[in-house]
Amino acid sequence: xxxxxxxxxxxxxxxxxxxGLPVGFLLIHTWAGGASAVWRSVSAPDxxxxxxxxxxxxxxxVPLNALVGIGASLLIARRRGPWVRMVDVLFDVPVAVSPxxxxxxxxxxxxxxxxxxxxxxNWGLRVIFSPVGIVLASLxxxxxxxxxxxxxxxxxxxxxxxxxxRTLGAGPWRILWRVTxxxxxxxxxxxxxxxxxxxxxxxxxxxxxxxxxxxxxQTLPIYIFDSWDQNFDFLGSFAGxxxxxxxxxxxxxxxxxxxRRERKLxxxxxx
Amino acid sequence: MPIQLSNLSKNYGHGAVVSDVNLEIPSGELTAxxxxxxxxxxxxxxxxxxxxxxxxxxxxxxxxDVTDVDARYRDIGYCFQAYAPFRHMSVAKNVGFxxxxxxxxxxxIRQRVGELLELVRLSDKAxxxxxxxxxxERQRMAxxxxxxxxxxxxxxDEPFGALDAVVRSELRSWLKELHQRLHVTTILVTHDxxxxxxxxxxxxxxxxxxxxxxxxPLEVYDQPVNPFVQSFLGPTTQFDGATxxxxxxxxxxxxxxxxTHIDDLGFEIRVTVTRASGESTWVQxxxxxxxxxxxxxxxxVSVTRR
Numbered sequence: 001x002x003x004x005x006x007x008x009x010x011x012x013x014x015x016x017x018x019x020g021l022p023v024g025f026l027l028i029h030t031w032a033g034g035a036s037a038v039w040r041s042v043s044a045p046d047x048x049x050x051x052x053x054x055x056x057x058x059x060x061x062v063p064l065n066a067l068v069g070i071g072a073s074l075l076i077a078r079r080r081g082p083w084v085r086m087v088d089v090l091f092d093v094p095v096a097v098s099p100x101x102x103x104x105x106x107x108x109x110x111x112x113x114x115x116x117x118x119x120x121x122n123w124g125l126r127v128i129f130s131p132v133g134i135v136l137a138s139l140x141x142x143x144x145x146x147x148x149x150x151x152x153x154x155x156x157x158x159x160x161x162x163x164x165x166r167t168l169g170a171g172p173w174r175i176l177w178r179v180t181x182x183x184x185x186x187x188x189x190x191x192x193x194x195x196x197x198x199x200x201x202x203x204x205x206x207x208x209x210x211x212x213x214x215x216x217x218q219t220l221p222i223y224i225f226d227s228w229d230q231n232f233d234f235l236g237s238f239a240g241x242x243x244x245x246x247x248x249x250x251x252x253x254x255x256x257x258x259x260r261r262e263r264k265l266x267x268x269x270x271x
Numbered sequence: 272m273p274i275q276l277s278n279l280s281k282n283y284g285h286g287a288v289v290s291d292v293n294l295e296i297p298s299g300e301l302t303a304x305x306x307x308x309x310x311x312x313x314x315x316x317x318x319x320x321x322x323x324x325x326x327x328x329x330x331x332x333x334x335x336d337v338t339d340v341d342a343r344y345r346d347i348g349y350c351f352q353a354y355a356p357f358r359h360m361s362v363a364k365n366v367g368f369x370x371x372x373x374x375x376x377x378x379x380i381r382q383r384v385g386e387l388l389e390l391v392r393l394s395d396k397a398x399x400x401x402x403x404x405x406x407x408e409r410q411r412m413a414x415x416x417x418x419x420x421x422x423x424x425x426x427x428d429e430p431f432g433a434l435d436a437v438v439r440s441e442l443r444s445w446l447k448e449l450h451q452r453l454h455v456t457t458i459l460v461t462h463d464x465x466x467x468x469x470x471x472x473x474x475x476x477x478x479x480x481x482x483x484x485x486x487x488p489l490e491v492y493d494q495p496v497n498p499f500v501q502s503f504l505g506p507t508t509q510f511d512g513a514t515x516x517x518x519x520x521x522x523x524x525x526x527x528x529x530x531t532h533i534d535d536l537g538f539e540i541r542v543t544v545t546r547a548s549g550e551s552t553w554v555q556x557x558x559x560x561x562x563x564x565x566x567x568x569x570x571x572v573s574v575t576r577r
Contacts, residue, residue, distance in 0.1 A: 166350040167320055168417075168420055
């Protein structure tokens with residue numbers, strides 16, 4: 001079984017170089033100055049504001065993304081036609097192009113130089129350089145996640161269960177709530193978690209639309225970058241990075257715990 | 272006549288898959304749609320259930336034209352070939368689904384589900400999930416779920432298709448018994464002639480989207496209207512240029528014909544004979560009959576009609 005050892009060693013080294021060492025050094029450097037220094041960095045008003053803005057953004061983006069994702073998944077998996085194929089392809093565009101391009105395009109469309117910016121401003125709605133723009137950019141970059149994790153499940157379960165429910169007298173909404181969605185809930189949840197993590201971490205698109213106003217339109221990744229690049233506040237950037245990583249770990253743990261509980265309960269595979 | 276199909280056709284763009292089906296299905300009986308795969312018998316079943324929309328023609332159930340009625344208002348119990356259990360619901364919830372959709376009181380549902388589970392012998396599995404059931408149990412659960420809404424018609428698509436031989440014959444006699452107790456008008460789709468002969472009171476033989484023959488099983492077996500029906504319902508052989516059932520032939524020792532080979536299938540023995548005329552024919556014998564004749568390969572025999 002020598003080959004097994006070689007594979008294990010290569011994979012371990014790979015993970016150590018890419019994940020283990022960077023995260024290890026992040027921890028070491030963050031805690032080098034002691035807990036009180038970390039606390040001071042984390043509780044700085046701009047840092048707190050960045051965390052809150054990031055979580056608020058995610059709180060809007062994730063449910064919207066899931067809702068639209070479910071609708072689009074049903075469309076892509078259950079209907080046919082050229083326009084359905086077009087929708088299918090369009091949902092992939094955000095992963096195909098750089099987030100920076102998404103940011104620039106949003107600015108072009110919704111700032112005062114764009115087609116709608118002036119009209120929107122007259123309505124009193126400022127999109128670019130505001131949280132609205134951050135939400136838009138986050139929605140755009142997370143577009144495909146729920147769709148890509150839900151469509152394969154919808155295709156796999158087929159339509160027999162839905163038809164069975166219909167012959168038993170169920171209407172479309174009841175079929176959706178009691179048959180279709182429960183069958184694909186892990187796909188939706190998985191996609192929503194990915195969208196949440198991406199929203200937390202998105203940098204390029206958000207940087208461009210937000211205008212990077214400290215204490216106002218700065219999300220956590222931009223705060224980290226700003227501390228590092230502009231203010232030479234390395235501890236601030238380390239602490240911010242650690243917070244970001246912590247939130248991600250917590251969310252992923254909750255998800256896997258939920259899944260394990262469900263598996264135990266039903267003893268049938270879910271996702 | 273609870274179910275009447277008149278001039279029912281289904282077209283998928285590249286041509287008709289079901290053409291001009293006219294059929295009357297008697298009340299309270301079990302009718303089998305029998306045909307080889309590709310005869311589109313399931314398509315007919317789905318059209319009756321409202322799962323497929325016919326291109327033309329009418330479907331009338333108990334005097335009510337349901338052709339344009341949505342599946343949810345047709346009052347039909349449909350069992351899918353793969354049973355289509357709601358995987359995230361317990362057995363009891365599956366069976367009670369139709370009742371809860373109808374807004375019945377929780378206590379009513381619990382009682383009715385209890386009765387149904389007893390009927391399909393799944394009382395001890397009420398809290399299990401479909402993934403924890405065997406194939407036969409899943410099938411019985413699907414049947415209970417369909418029966419829960421007290422449908423006017425029960426539609427079964429290849430009910431034993433996915434089961435192994437032992438469970439299959441067990442479930443078959445159970446279904447026969449159940450039907451004799453409930454007398455729900457039932458239409459069953461199958462490609463297995465033995466199953467159809469055993470269960471059905473009326474047989475509808477289909478081929479390439481058309482009905483070939485309708486009748487009582489023995490009637491169809493004994494008086495097939497064409498060679499397709501004859502050969503689909505059971506083995507055939509040639510005798511004096513005519514196509515007949517090989518069990519209608521007798522074999523006796525000594526004569527002008529020669530035994531070419533013998534296939535021993537256990538209870539059934541197939542004796543292939545080259546006749547004096549050069550015609551090759553085969554005779555189907557039971558084991559006791561075969562042992563009485565004491566024939567072996569290469570023997571001189573004579574073959575006659577019974």
